[in-house]
Amino acid sequence: MTIVKHELRQSKTSFFIWTAAIGFLLMVCIFLYPEMKGEMEGINDMFSSMGSFTAAFGMDKLNFGTLMGFYSVECGNVLGLGGAFFAALCAVNILSKEERDKTAEFLLTHPVSRARIITEKLAAVLIQIIAMNLILYGLSAGAIAAVGETVPWKELNLLHLAYCILQIELAAICFCISAFMRKGSVGIGLGLAAVMYFLNLIANITETAEFLKYITPFGYCDGAELITSGSLDKTMVSIGAAFGIAGVIAAYLKYIRKDIH
């Protein structure tokens, strides 16, 4: 646990900034809902008649006038993109930063196996992602209750669970990238998260690109699908889990044998 604690201490500022920023935006969106609720009829008509743009954000399948319809589009994007960026940043640096910042020589000459170091660093990433999601979940539920709406627990749980799984999958892939990198890899992590997000938008717009939903983890986080089906798409989640597990295994195999310069 020494390395887990050390990593958590090292990244606490970044964790609090990201959590506060995403939490603040989520709450702003929720606090806007009562004001928009009265004007929803017109807005709903407008949002559902914008062609590809409507489809891209799943607004053709959702009633934007309901709390969950509004929440899954507005808050879903904040939570999806913000959470994905945080998870990617968190994981893509965790191993490579030791070589980039030249601290690897200090860390890796202590009597701790490389496997143990990888495991503890991975645990630190997971703890941060789960802690952030729990805080955001609590803030969202609290904000919904504060604006006088009944908290739709089932839908809320499903959405937040899907986004948490998305972040873990992205983190696992970025963790793998981190094991292979020697220098800064922030750009790769953020780029990967952004590409995955846009792949889902493309998959939503055109049927010919629908297969992309099986590649990007945003595919199983589509608020419209989640709320209408009432469950996670097991196939997509399984494919995502396979990507994540493969990433973690590759990270172990690489880093255990890696020459540290």
Add this chain to the structure above:
Amino acid sequence: MEAIKTSSLTKNYGKSRGITELNLSVKEGEFFGFIGPNGAGKSTTIRTLTGLISPTSGSAKVLGHDIRKAREAILADTGYLPSEAVFYPGMKVKDILAFSARMRKMNCRKTAEELCERLQLDVSRRVDELSFGNRKKVAIVCALQSSPRLLILDEPTGGLDPLIQREFFDILREQNRKGATIFLSSHVLSEIQRNCSRAAIIREGRIIACDKVTALSKTNARRVTVHGSVALKGLEGIRNQTEGDGFVSFLYNGDMNLLLQTLAAGNLTDLSVSEPDLEEIFLHFYEKDGGRA
């Protein structure tokens, strides 16, 4: 027992050279010097012994453990001082020392306090505010606080002022007297000459000499300094000749009688003949076989 034993240890970095067929033997309890200029392969050897990089071929044992199979067992009894001491920004010195001790599952507070006092290290300061020399002190305490059986030191004195250097070597000698093996890699030959009992010279990734420091320094060559006027032309065995205001100095490896006859023919005001220091021997090894100095 040997603290370090390498057999044909080789590390290739693709196109660039690392170390080649390195055979080295350091006995437990020795104060061993490892000499070579930058890029000769000293750090590659140390990184291979500490498990930071894997050898391409050959084998090595540290404290009786195979470097490929028992990395943790080796590191549990080894203190390592890297040439460049870098730590996590934002951490205080005392946090770094405590973190290092926890990674070893040890409580080293008392030893760390003593070492910090002797090296005049302020533990309440943040490591990113420290000078290069003070960061080196942190690395020294990290390496020494667990009282390891083997100390591997890579260019340890860079950035340390002369008083702290003296204290540092006093600490090393004390550790050595208690039985610790010291493996000192350096290009500062006077450090090796003053402290080590044996030394190896590495050149372009290969060990070119390994012997007692006194034996390495022992040579037929003599440093001759002549004040006055003398005609040295035609005298064979002269190297490294330097001339100054009224004197000439050179390394002489030829017939001593011929030298005396030549000097007797001149008009001398002063003469000194001495053994060359290790630095001159070292340069001699590097000049051999058309090598560079």
